Amino acid sequence: MTDPTQRPADPAASSETDAQVMEQITRRTRRSFLVAGAAAATTAIGLRIYDHRPRQPDILHRPMRTAEEFNRVLAENVIGETTLARTYPQSQALANPRPNGAIGIRRDLNPASWRLQVTGLADSQRHPQYVDNVSDWKYEYATSYLEAALQADGEAQKAGDNNKLSKDDAGVSLSIARPPAPGLLLTLAEIQALPFVQQTTEFKCIEGWSELVSFGGVRFRDFLALYPPFRNPDGSLPRYAAMTTPDGSFSCGFDMASLQHPQTLLCFQMSGRDLLPAHGAPLRLAMPLKYGYKQIKQIGRISYTNDKPSDYFASFGFDWHGGL
Ligand SMILES: Nc1nc2c(c(=O)[nH]1)N[C@H]1C(S)=C(S)[C@@H](COP(=O)(O)O)O[C@H]1N2
Numbered sequence: 001m002t003d004p005t006q007r008p009a010d011p012a013a014s015s016e017t018d019a020q021v022m023e024q025i026t027r028r029t030r031r032s033f034l035v036a037g038a039a040a041a042t043t044a045i046g047l048r049i050y051d052h053r054p055r056q057p058d059i060l061h062r063p064m065r066t067a068e069e070f071n072r073v074l075a076e077n078v079i080g081e082t083t084l085a086r087t088y089p090q091s092q093a094l095a096n097p098r099p100n101g102a103i104g105i106r107r108d109l110n111p112a113s114w115r116l117q118v119t120g121l122a123d124s125q126r127h128p129q130y131v132d133n134v135s136d137w138k139y140e141y142a143t144s145y146l147e148a149a150l151q152a153d154g155e156a157q158k159a160g161d162n163n164k165l166s167k168d169d170a171g172v173s174l175s176i177a178r179p180p181a182p183g184l185l186l187t188l189a190e191i192q193a194l195p196f197v198q199q200t201t202e203f204k205c206i207e208g209w210s211e212l213v214s215f216g217g218v219r220f221r222d223f224l225a226l227y228p229p230f231r232n233p234d235g236s237l238p239r240y241a242a243m244t245t246p247d248g249s250f251s252c253g254f255d256m257a258s259l260q261h262p263q264t265l266l267c268f269q270m271s272g273r274d275l276l277p278a279h280g281a282p283l284r285l286a287m288p289l290k291y292g293y294k295q296i297k298q299i300g301r302i303s304y305t306n307d308k309p310s311d312y313f314a315s316f317g318f319d320w321h322g323g324l
């Protein structure tokens, strides 16, 4: 089904065993320090030039902007594909990881009405899932699904739910109107058709906690290979992808290197079970080199673009890249 010639670079990375990954980490950690040192020196010079350029009014004060710029250089040049997060045996993962943050998560969503909208693809009309306007897709909301989701979540929904959907609001379509866009509407089964990956890594939230979480899903790079983004006139891939919840109220932006990273997963399982609604069912992201706030839950749309996407947490001043 997957055309190997269409894969992004390094298909071998898709079949790494844990042992190989561990071996690479040891090797690469050392190299990362060297590269990071070189990058820091280059950045120091670059920033001096940057600081002397005529400046436009900037919402970030200079030390913040400098830090943001430094993070960008690190994220794009050091993290890229050369760093791997440490992996653990699945037996060490928590059975019931803590849910945190429910912005844009609608527990009253009819799971059968969920589709992943994808825009910005190469030659999207060749895919059978093509539609002229993905924005026309109607997610279905009803109180009965809210009850079912709350039951599935059980204890999990009590913790960390800062956006509790009241029973009065359930079933009301709060979806935002969006400009028409051609693209694909994918079912969960179509995403699950990609090679399955189980990955136990440390999950870190900026609130100051971390835990070992076992995610099950598919590699984003395999998804990119099966549904390739458009190419720029010079042959390069679009620089970014924007991801949003079905209601559009939570968003995350990513550079292409982060998405091609072998540990970036589209997940539909956690702790060896179907993903709970509180953790972002039916589909969420796992990106173990970044903080939790970049790991968007209940994804509704992925859009490839050359414009730096807006990002919910970045809009409050957190680093757009969100690297650890
Ligand atoms: N849609 C959505 N995704 C989200 C959030 C959110 O509020 N809404 N919070 C983020 C933050 S800050 C964290 S720490 C993680 C928590 O993931 P978990 O609930 O699986 O632990 O989800 C991230 N993804």
Ligand SMILES: [Mo]
Pocket: 100, 101, 204, 205, 206, 207, 292, 293
């Ligand atoms: Mo977080």
